Amino acid sequence: MADMFTDLLIYIGIGVITFAIGMVLGYQLLVMYYTKRFLVIAKECSDADSVVPLVDELARES
DSSP: OHHHHHHHHHHHHHHHHHHHHHHHHHHHHHHHHHHHHHHHHHHHHHHHTSSHHHHHHHHHHO
16 A cells, blocks of 8 residues: 555656646746747837837737
8 A cells, every 4th residue: 555655656746847847848938939029029110110010919919
């Protein structure tokens, strides 16, 4: 019975570690994506000398 409990704790630990790694990687990927999108939109706003590209992007993301 103790072996089953130990195995269960190990599987729960592996699950928690996997979940934490997935959350960190997902967060990092989203930060990278939206940082890149922000730089592209900022360049478009600079080129157009207007905030219209920013408004269009906000409408697209909403």
